[in-house]
Amino acid sequence: MNKKLLAAAVSAAVMAPHAEATIYGNITNAIHINSPDDGDNSTNIDTLGSRLGVKYSGDLGNGLTVSGKYEVKANTDDSSGSFGDVRVATVGISGGFGSINIGQQWSAYFNTFGTLVSPTYTVGHAASPGIFRTADTIKYANSFGPVSMELDYRINEGNGSDEQDKGGYGVGFSFAPVDNLTIAVAFDRAENSGDNGDAIDKILGMDERLASVATLGAEVHTLGIAGITQSTKPAAWKTATDTAKTRADEAVTAAQTTLATARTAYTTADSDSRLMYGVTGLTSAQVGAHNTASAAREAAATTVTNAETALDERISDQEETTADVAEVARLTGIYNSGGANEADRDSAFATAVVKEGDIPTRETVAETAIPATLADKIHTGISATYDFGAVKVAFGLQNIEEGDKEEIDGQVLLLSGSITEKTSWLLGFAESEQGDVEQSSTNWGLYHSLGGGVTLGYEALSIDKDDDSGGDTHYLFMRINF
Numbered sequence: 001m002n003k004k005l006l007a008a009a010v011s012a013a014v015m016a017p018h019a020e021a022t023i024y025g026n027i028t029n030a031i032h033i034n035s036p037d038d039g040d041n042s043t044n045i046d047t048l049g050s051r052l053g054v055k056y057s058g059d060l061g062n063g064l065t066v067s068g069k070y071e072v073k074a075n076t077d078d079s080s081g082s083f084g085d086v087r088v089a090t091v092g093i094s095g096g097f098g099s100i101n102i103g104q105q106w107s108a109y110f111n112t113f114g115t116l117v118s119p120t121y122t123v124g125h126a127a128s129p130g131i132f133r134t135a136d137t138i139k140y141a142n143s144f145g146p147v148s149m150e151l152d153y154r155i156n157e158g159n160g161s162d163e164q165d166k167g168g169y170g171v172g173f174s175f176a177p178v179d180n181l182t183i184a185v186a187f188d189r190a191e192n193s194g195d196n197g198d199a200i201d202k203i204l205g206m207d208e209r210l211a212s213v214a215t216l217g218a219e220v221h222t223l224g225i226a227g228i229t230q231s232t233k234p235a236a237w238k239t240a241t242d243t244a245k246t247r248a249d250e251a252v253t254a255a256q257t258t259l260a261t262a263r264t265a266y267t268t269a270d271s272d273s274r275l276m277y278g279v280t281g282l283t284s285a286q287v288g289a290h291n292t293a294s295a296a297r298e299a300a301a302t303t304v305t306n307a308e309t310a311l312d313e314r315i316s317d318q319e320e321t322t323a324d325v326a327e328v329a330r331l332t333g334i335y336n337s338g339g340a341n342e343a344d345r346d347s348a349f350a351t352a353v354v355k356e357g358d359i360p361t362r363e364t365v366a367e368t369a370i371p372a373t374l375a376d377k378i379h380t381g382i383s384a385t386y387d388f389g390a391v392k393v394a395f396g397l398q399n400i401e402e403g404d405k406e407e408i409d410g411q412v413l414l415l416s417g418s419i420t421e422k423t424s425w426l427l428g429f430a431e432s433e434q435g436d437v438e439q440s441s442t443n444w445g446l447y448h449s450l451g452g453g454v455t456l457g458y459e460a461l462s463i464d465k466d467d468d469s470g471g472d473t474h475y476l477f478m479r480i481n482f
Helices: 003-015 108-117 197-207 216-226 233-274 284-336 342-353 362-367
Strands: 018-036 042-047 051-061 064-074 083-095 098-106 133-144 147-154 168-178 181-190 377-387 391-402 408-418 423-434 437-451 454-465 471-481
Touching: 018 064, 051 083, 108 133, 108 147, 108 168, 108 181, 108 377, 233 284
Parallel strands: none
Antiparallel strands: 018 042, 018 051, 018 471, 051 064, 064 083, 083 098, 098 133, 133 147, 147 168, 168 181, 181 377, 377 391, 391 408, 408 423, 423 437, 437 454, 454 471
């Protein structure tokens, strides 16, 4: 972040002549019923977005306002009473020029596109945007008549695990030509500049280091070409690394046995050598026996030292092989997420792995199956809402691109309205498509205000996937806002 700008904003906040701080948040607990298509039903009590925050606003005069917000997730469904991840942490300044906020905050993409197509408390839908809150973000916002815009820039500090924590930028525009119509367009590019070199070394280093564990390198190749299809090849790689782990474990056990045997032999030799210590008048035969026992003792001591060194090496191999098992599992996940089309994924990996009599090199796979530099993820969304009075309609289209992966296209239609002054409803339909894989969902909700910031609600989501991994989710909840 820009430390000078941050310090200036904090200093201005402290000196603001007209300022106030407010504690806010909500407690939302629900009965959660999950009915997956491919598993058993379950019922739990869950917290749904409970949070606690403090927000600050101060008037600096001359049309300038300084503000700040700090908000954390709250666990309200168990006895821990703990707080989770930081949701929002910003300082900012606003005036006639617009507003500038620094810190973790809602992305420009979500504020422009997402708020129109993802209004539910919990369940969301297939076209729900993936860029929500972003860390290390500088965001500028302003309005020009019927047009509002937001622009954010995220600094990549190298410690993020997904697109919401890495660097990137986003921009969104919304246009309200009349009071009951809003049209929004948004774009976001999340940098994903992590180097996969270490991971590639792990999986392909088998022919160098792990091959020394029996003939694993050859087995990896054999297993790799034994199942040409995408579904069997990851299992083959897993079998190979699991075999390495088993052999490493067995090697440690064998080294421990060898060391125990060596120590027993040393104890015996040491005892034999001590039988004639300090004894005078020994015959030449006795002296010879004593010298032989002493030599055996020294040899046993050397064997113990060597066995200890060997055990340390086997333990080191075991630790490295355990890490390899985890890394191969991670890389298999990357491979399996490479796209919806089985032939495309298998072809890319087969180019590197399925070779006659050859173990793939790091460079070969880096250029084909696993890119050394991961691709950026790009979100593009357009949405429109129209309020007819009794019914509000929202429609959104979204496209997600990431390198050579199949693009994801999604669309969502939401209808909402009021039954009474205190009771409202929501009905949504969404579809998404990635290559040959399609997913559709329907979600609905019913909400009733009891007054005093208390809301009772019911939400449900039904997902239908091509691979029969969908299902139904139901939430019956109470939310208390303060």
